[in-house]
Amino acid sequence: MKYIKMAVSFNFGEVVSIIIASILLPFLPETPIQLLVESLLYDLGQLTLPFDNVDSEYLKKPKKFSTKSLLHFMLFMGPLSSLFDLLVFAIMWFAFSLRDAATFQTVWFSYSIVSNLIGMHIIRTSKIPFFQSNAHKAVYTSSILLSIIGILVPYTFLGNIIGLVPLAPQYLAIILGVPVLYCIVALFAKKIYKKKFGEWI
Secondary structure (H helix, E strand, O other): OHHHHHHHHHHHHHHHHHHHHHHHOOOOOOOHHHHHHHHHHHHHHHOOHHHOOOOHHHHOOOOOOOHHHHHHHHHHHHHHHHHHHHHHHHHHHHHOOOOOHHHHHHHHHHHHHHHHHHHHHHHOOOOOEOOOEOOOHHHHHHHHHHHHHHHHHHHOHHHHHOOOOOOOHHHHHHHHHHHHHHHHHHHHHHHHHHHHHOOOO
16 A cells, blocks of 8 residues: 555656646656656665555554545645646756756656655655654665665766766755655645545555
């Protein structure tokens, strides 16, 4: 359920972001091959979820698989992640006056990987991650390693093949800063969701 809810919310949010950005920008925010590589990297991180711990409260009573619950989660958390994607687009376009398609796509490529892997820790528990609920070591390890890989790919031969370019250091502020802001806002969103629907995962 952790994986499914992450997948539907992040993927729905990313689709919305791509549609909006494709309409507003004079170029694609990300090419299909970049999107596939990006998805592969953060999906590899999510493959460690079967090793993850489960909060004791979750085990107190049997759970039913509910498509309605999935829909609620997707429509609530998906647009939230999309909102932060659009914030990244706005920062790049207005604050950095970034008009180069390759650089724009590279920033969003690395940001998306880092954001999804950090966001995974928000979604994996109904509690406050890192403080009230710790993930399995495999989840932490994959999150850190794949985030680093996501930042370094543009500097490699693979990055060059898929159209990514090396980034100037100032863009790290977006790649690392906005995901932290997302986590803070998502924690408040989680409280609202739990109050409204009486559940999380």
